[in-house]
Amino acid sequence: MEDVKSKSLWHNKNFLILWSGQFVSVIGTSVTTLAAPLLVLYLSNSPAQAGLVFTAVTLPTFIFGLPAGVFIDKWDRKKVMILCDIGRMFVMTIIPIAAFFGHLSVPLILLSLFVAGTLEVFFSVAQTAALLHVIDKEQLSSALAQNNGAQSTASVIGPSIGGVIYQLGKTIPFLFDSFSYAISVISLLFINVPFQKEKVESEKKFIHEIRDGLIFLWQEPIIRFTSFMTGCGAIAGIASNLVVILLAKHLGASVAEIGIIFSLGSVGGILGAVVAAKMQKLFSLRFIILSGRWIFALCFVAFFFASHFWILGLINFVYAFYSSPFGNALATYQISHVPDVLQGRVASASRLILYTGFVLGSALGGVVIQVTGLPITIGILSTLMISLATVATLNKDLKSVNKITVAI
Numbered sequence: 001m002e003d004v005k006s007k008s009l010w011h012n013k014n015f016l017i018l019w020s021g022q023f024v025s026v027i028g029t030s031v032t033t034l035a036a037p038l039l040v041l042y043l044s045n046s047p048a049q050a051g052l053v054f055t056a057v058t059l060p061t062f063i064f065g066l067p068a069g070v071f072i073d074k075w076d077r078k079k080v081m082i083l084c085d086i087g088r089m090f091v092m093t094i095i096p097i098a099a100f101f102g103h104l105s106v107p108l109i110l111l112s113l114f115v116a117g118t119l120e121v122f123f124s125v126a127q128t129a130a131l132l133h134v135i136d137k138e139q140l141s142s143a144l145a146q147n148n149g150a151q152s153t154a155s156v157i158g159p160s161i162g163g164v165i166y167q168l169g170k171t172i173p174f175l176f177d178s179f180s181y182a183i184s185v186i187s188l189l190f191i192n193v194p195f196q197k198e199k200v201e202s203e204k205k206f207i208h209e210i211r212d213g214l215i216f217l218w219q220e221p222i223i224r225f226t227s228f229m230t231g232c233g234a235i236a237g238i239a240s241n242l243v244v245i246l247l248a249k250h251l252g253a254s255v256a257e258i259g260i261i262f263s264l265g266s267v268g269g270i271l272g273a274v275v276a277a278k279m280q281k282l283f284s285l286r287f288i289i290l291s292g293r294w295i296f297a298l299c300f301v302a303f304f305f306a307s308h309f310w311i312l313g314l315i316n317f318v319y320a321f322y323s324s325p326f327g328n329a330l331a332t333y334q335i336s337h338v339p340d341v342l343q344g345r346v347a348s349a350s351r352l353i354l355y356t357g358f359v360l361g362s363a364l365g366g367v368v369i370q371v372t373g374l375p376i377t378i379g380i381l382s383t384l385m386i387s388l389a390t391v392a393t394l395n396k397d398l399k400s401v402n403k404i405t406v407a408i
Helices: 013-044 047-075 076-098 106-134 135-169 172-189 208-221 223-252 256-281 285-305 307-334 340-372 374-394
Strands: none
Touching: 013 047, 013 076, 013 106, 013 135, 013 172, 013 256, 047 106, 047 208, 047 340, 076 106, 076 172, 106 135, 106 307, 106 340, 135 172, 135 307, 135 340, 172 208, 208 223, 223 256, 223 285, 223 307, 223 340, 223 374, 256 307, 285 307, 285 374, 307 340, 340 374
């Protein structure tokens, strides 16, 4: 396999091509993430309708997440990724074209985002399943860290670019996103390795194929526990965004200062990605999980003592910094312990659990704050995070994991 056996990930030509294309694509997605709710709010003057943007993007995970895993394990993963990017490229152009002809509407935007979100489900599952065919297994941790670093960097660059482009024209960000998908397609065409082993035809029924992925996840105690633990943690994690905004406003922070708070989180994510692979070499999986869960819990407790927006920024920085090696370690373990024929199905099942936490957190966070008040909400979220840390500490299966192994 060309370039895969190189000791340095940066000498792996295929990975560099894949990473570069995806970095551009992720920046494009970050631009749209900012522009879409702003455009819906401009057209409707309704915060409720603007909030539907997140629903339109994430709903496909619940509808197509598990079936996508089955198809990805059957179809040519490289072709799937290329077709998904081509589809997203054209979908993003619908919005500016509709605006040009005077037919732009909120339902059309939400439908376009839903279709793009559906294609994202298939693309992401295929990308996860294909990664070990682009790199050597010893490079997995570093590759995941580089991908996380790209995501964090894009979260810093994307909104800034999106804000400038949106001021030039409200639908131009979607053209920028479309162009980013075109770059991704071109990069995929230059990768010269297969994205999966030779496919073996199965006579199993479709529902049984889905069940195989779920059963594997459930029967692997470490993957099962970490998947549900991360999903539960995502409830508090996504709700914390609203908590930070409301706390910052209570402290008299300006919009620019609130932006600084979240920018510090993005910087923390970038720096965390830099040290993620090194941490996996120095510490065991159990240590990274337990230290992560307790650090996350302490971050929520620290909200009670935030007396200045800079303290909120520091909390965001610490939380995001450790999220990178924490998530990197879990992904390394899962990908390296799942057979290639099940990669798509297990990845989609784990992704579904995570997104369930995101949706619950985004839906319930505002309601709980409105009903109980901000201090009580912080107490509830802190209790949830402390409980997760305690359960992880007492988990017998984690006690048996002394180090992260990468074995196929």
